Amino acid sequence: MTTDVAQLTIEQVQSGLAARKFSAVELAKSALKFAQAENPKTNAYLHFCPERALAAAERVDQKLAAGENAGPLAGVPLAVKDVIVTEGVRTTCGSRLLEHYIPPYDATAVVRLEQAGAVILGKTNCDEFAMGSSNENSAFGPVRNPVALDRVPGGSSGGSAAAVAQGTAVVAIGSDTGGSVRQPASFCGIVGVTPTYGRVSRYGLVAFASSLDHIGPFARTVRDSAQLLETMAGRDHCDATSAFAPVPRYTAQLDGEVAGTRIGLPREYFEGLASESGERIQHAIELLKKLGCEVRNISLPATKYAVPCYYIIATAEASSNLARYDGVRYTGRANDDTLSGMYRATRGEGFGAECKRRIMLGTYVLSHGYYDAYYLKAQKVRALIAEDFRRAFTEVDAIVAPVSPAPAFKIGEKIDDPLEMYLSDIYTITGDLAGIPCMSVPCGKTTEGLPVGMQILTRHFDETGMFRLADAFEKAGGFAGSN
Amino acid sequence: MKITESEVRYVADLANLKLADSEIARLAKDMDEILNYMDALNELDTSTVEPMAQVLYQSEETATLRADEIVPPIGNEAALANAPLAGAGYYKVPKVIER
Numbered sequence: 001m002t003t004d005v006a007q008l009t010i011e012q013v014q015s016g017l018a019a020r021k022f023s024a025v026e027l028a029k030s031a032l033k034f035a036q037a038e039n040p041k042t043n044a045y046l047h048f049c050p051e052r053a054l055a056a057a058e059r060v061d062q063k064l065a066a067g068e069n070a071g072p073l074a075g076v077p078l079a080v081k082d083v084i085v086t087e088g089v090r091t092t093c094g095s096r097l098l099e100h101y102i103p104p105y106d107a108t109a110v111v112r113l114e115q116a117g118a119v120i121l122g123k124t125n126c127d128e129f130a131m132g133s134s135n136e137n138s139a140f141g142p143v144r145n146p147v148a149l150d151r152v153p154g155g156s157s158g159g160s161a162a163a164v165a166q167g168t169a170v171v172a173i174g175s176d177t178g179g180s181v182r183q184p185a186s187f188c189g190i191v192g193v194t195p196t197y198g199r200v201s202r203y204g205l206v207a208f209a210s211s212l213d214h215i216g217p218f219a220r221t222v223r224d225s226a227q228l229l230e231t232m233a234g235r236d237h238c239d240a241t242s243a244f245a246p247v248p249r250y251t252a253q254l255d256g257e258v259a260g261t262r263i264g265l266p267r268e269y270f271e272g273l274a275s276e277s278g279e280r281i282q283h284a285i286e287l288l289k290k291l292g293c294e295v296r297n298i299s300l301p302a303t304k305y306a307v308p309c310y311y312i313i314a315t316a317e318a319s320s321n322l323a324r325y326d327g328v329r330y331t332g333r334a335n336d337d338t339l340s341g342m343y344r345a346t347r348g349e350g351f352g353a354e355c356k357r358r359i360m361l362g363t364y365v366l367s368h369g370y371y372d373a374y375y376l377k378a379q380k381v382r383a384l385i386a387e388d389f390r391r392a393f394t395e396v397d398a399i400v401a402p403v404s405p406a407p408a409f410k411i412g413e414k415i416d417d418p419l420e421m422y423l424s425d426i427y428t429i430t431g432d433l434a435g436i437p438c439m440s441v442p443c444g445k446t447t448e449g450l451p452v453g454m455q456i457l458t459r460h461f462d463e464t465g466m467f468r469l470a471d472a473f474e475k476a477g478g479f480a481g482s483n
Numbered sequence: 484m485k486i487t488e489s490e491v492r493y494v495a496d497l498a499n500l501k502l503a504d505s506e507i508a509r510l511a512k513d514m515d516e517i518l519n520y521m522d523a524l525n526e527l528d529t530s531t532v533e534p535m536a537q538v539l540y541q542s543e544e545t546a547t548l549r550a551d552e553i554v555p556p557i558g559n560e561a562a563l564a565n566a567p568l569a570g571a572g573y574y575k576v577p578k579v580i581e582r
Contacts, residue, residue, distance in 0.1 A: 104561040197538045211538050237549050243539075308521040319498060326499065328574050333567035339579045340499070348501030353509075356500060360491070360510055361517060363498040377524050379534035384527065386535060418513050419520060435538040460539060 005031045005077070006167025010224045013076050013170065017064060024064070024075035028057035028119050031077040035121055035168035042144045042153070044162035046082050048122035049089045053077075056119045063117075071117030073231060078113060079169035081160045082123040083130050084215065085204040086110055089120075093206050094128040094138035094156075097325050097332035097350035107204020108239065109173060109215050109232045116231045121169055124159030128352045129322065130175055130208045132156050133183060133424050136415050137354040144411065147189055147451060151408040154184030157218070161188040164218045171228050172218040177208050178310055179403075179428025181216040182440035186403035186453020189442045191225045191470070192218050196461050197435030198243035200229070201236030209317035210241075212310075212432045222441065222471040226250035229463065248464050254471040259292025261469060264396035268303035269427055274406035280452040280481060281402050284443040287478050288400065293469075298396060300388040303430060305381050310429040311422055312365050312378035318355075319362025325350065357418060386434040389457070398469055399457040402427050403440045407450035427455065437463045441470045444481020454478075485518040486511060 005027070008016075016022050022030075032050050039045050063070040080086060083093045085103035092098045106114075114120065127137035135143040135158025143158040145151040146166035153162040157174025161184035164172050174181045176194040185192025193216045200215040207213060217228035233247045265285065270278065289295055327333035327346030334345035351359065365374035392399060404424060414421045431438035437460070440453035454473075458466040473479075488511045495502050495510075502510070559572050568575040 101565055104557055104564060241538075302527075305524055305527060308523050311517065312521060312524075323499075327567060328576055329566060331565050331567060337577055339577045341501075342577050343499045344501035347499055348503075351500070353506075356502070356506070357510065357513055359498050359500060360494055361514060364486070364494050364514065364518070367494065367497060374521065376534055377529060379536060380529035380532040381524050381527060383532050383535035384529070419516055422517070 005034050008170050009221055010073065010076050010170060010227050014074060017060075017070075017075050024057035024060035024119065025054060027075050028053045028077065032121055035163070038166055038168050041149065042146050042162045042166055043141050044124055044143050044159040044166060044168060045079065045122045046092060046094070046125050046140055046159070047090055049086070049120060052089060053119050053121050056114055060117050060119070071115065072227060073113060074117030076118050077121050077170045078118040079122060079124045079160055079163040079172035080110060080120055081126050081157050081172070081174040083126060083175055083206045084110060084173065085206065086120065086123065089123065091123065091206070092140070093130070094126045094140060095350065095352070095355070096139045097346075098330060099139075100331045105204065108201040108236045110204065112232050113173070113228070124157070124163055124172065126159055126174070127156035128355050129206065129318070130156040130177060130180055131318065131354050131358055133179070133421050134409070134411075134414065135159065135184070136411065137352055139352055142411055145188060145408050147449065148408060150410055151450070152187065152411050154187035154408065156180040158184050160218050161185050161190060161192065164188070164190050164220060171224055173215055173228070173232070174218060175205055175208070176214045176216050176432065177212045178314060178432055179425045181214075181218065182403050182428050182438060182453065182455060183425065185218055185440040186442075186451065187408040189445070189451030190218055190220055191222055191439065191441055192216065193225045193229055193439040194431060194437065195229055195233065195463055196243065196437045198241050199437070199461070199463070200232045201239040201242040203236055203238035207321040209314040210321065211317060212314060214432070222467055222474050223251055223254060225439070226254065226467045226471075243461070245461050250464055250467045253464050253468055255468065256472045256475060258469050258472040261293045261398060261465075262396040263288060263293045263295045264298035264392055264399045265295060266298050266300040266303065266392070266399060266401055268300055269401040272405060273402055276446040277402055277404070277406055277452045280444045280446070281454055283481060284454045284473070284478055285400060287476055288473065291472055291476055296396065298392050298399070300392060300430070302381065302384040302388050306385055306430045306433060307422060307426055309378045309381040309385065310425070310433060311361070312374050313382060315358045315362035316366050316375050317362070319359045319366065322351075322355065322359055354418070382433050385430055389434045389436055393459045397458070397465060401455045401457070403453035403455045404428070407446055407452055431457050436460055437466050439466055439470060441473060442479045485515050
């Protein structure tokens with residue numbers, strides 16, 4: 001097979017299959033071969049699942065041979081973050097505790113993508129239980145950024161972002177709680193989407209902070225990310241928080257019609273931005289103006305409180321969600337003569353430093369005497385942050401902002417300073433706190449060649465408007481930074 | 484100081500975490516710094532703000548009622564397959580009740 005698997009889009013896979021340029025099995029084999037050969041450079045994949053991939057590809061080929069519709073993702077090589085469960089395929093969450101965990105069921109997102117013809121190549125590396133902004137908190141080693149191997153790919157979905165950027169998957173899925181899809185997408189120079197809260201079922205997503213967790217797609221084009229989202233989204237009775245709202249066909253609405261779109265630039269997001277990242281974003285804003293968008297300055301005054309608010313709510317929810325890893329049900333157990341000793345030893349030995357830090361913070365803010373001062377206070381501040389967005393969206397249709405204060409940093413640079421690491425999430429956590437859709441699109445590179453991401457945020461359930469704007473920006477050359 | 488080492492030990496106890504002395508010292512330092520940072524929230528007057536306990540949920544009142552269809556459960560064997568120790572269809576843990 002001569003096709004370059006590293007560059008394929010979903011559309012090219014479909015046309016290649018239709019023209020019999022390759023079969024799904026041939027594509028799966030060459031994609032697996034390429035991914036396995038390239039993986040040592042980045043450590044993006046934790047494990048591959050060739051049997052499952054080839055079985056899925058075989059089903060696609062059989063359908064095509066029978067003249068049946070093989071689905072919108074027929075034969076598309078997909079990588080899945082290792083916090084999303086896959087039946088019979090090891091799912092570690094980047095943790096020693098789950099090193100040998102083999103889930104007995106599939107996540108709903110995985111089921112829907114496979115039913116649409118996707119071929120899962122393997123499971124991708126991530127920060128332990130999705131807690132981190134650099135992928136350095138994985139028990140199985142950090143991921144290196146394919147754009148600059150001495151730098152982090154971002155986190156926590158660093159492996160999924162790196163795989164798509166490296167070309168070892170056409171598309172991938174990850175999870176976003178405070179920016180874990182958008183920030184790595186921006187660091188690796190690809191598209192990453194956090195949909196509206198509840199848009200995609202979290203059944204089978206290992207829980208970190210349930211009021212903030214989302215599953216979202218990674219792709220090299222806006223269209224591919226939209227295709228992935230419309231395939232995964234929609235009500236699922238296995239997740240009571242999944243939304244009933246019908247799922248539009250996002251891909252049918254990428255018509256480039258963005259003239260007159262009112263775009264707000266929140267002033268709080270442009271203070272303290274690294275100069276080169278700021279220049280790239282400004283350049284991108286000029287391009288949006290050329291496309292006919294009306295750009296105006298807005299204010300989201302509660303922004304400066306988002307980081308402390310987030311790290312109270314997220315750690316509180318994490319401390320309860322992670323209570324289940326007690327050595328009874330999920331493979332990892334340390335031996336002790338007493339039950340409580342066994343719990344303590346299992347958790348003490350099994351969790352890495354960042355997970356312990358967050359469990360401790362979360363337990364503290366929920367503990368007697370501190371609940372009102374921290375957790376309840378943070379829930380109120382969260383309401384103010386959500387209200388900022390609600391008010392802004394009465395004046396504008398979309399908000400454009402940076403994704404991260406600076407591009408990808410060096411491996412090891414921030415790992416000893418947890419607060420410094422938390423602050424790098426400043427522009428992404430607000431979208432999660434408000435539950436609105438938001439995405440990162442590439443908007444050029446710094447002089448050092450490091451990708452910069454632009455963030456687009458829209459109203460609840462207006463993924464259509466978000467994708468339309470991102471797609472028009474891409475088509476106008478915005479990804480490459482041209483203007 | 485927001486938090487002392489002895490408070491860290493108390494919280495670790497609540498969280499069922501066995502920590503080494505070196506971890507306690509490190510956590511006391513990190514948590515102190517982070518909790519101080521979190522105090523920024525006190526600048527805001529939130530006395531009239533309702534806490535955001537629900538992120539987003541819009542549906543008709545009866546929309547959450549689905550047909551009561553029986554689906555096969557995951558099964559005892561599959562459910563226990565990841566247990567570190569199981570026997571006779573149960574999870575096994577260190578003895579908690581003395582005869």
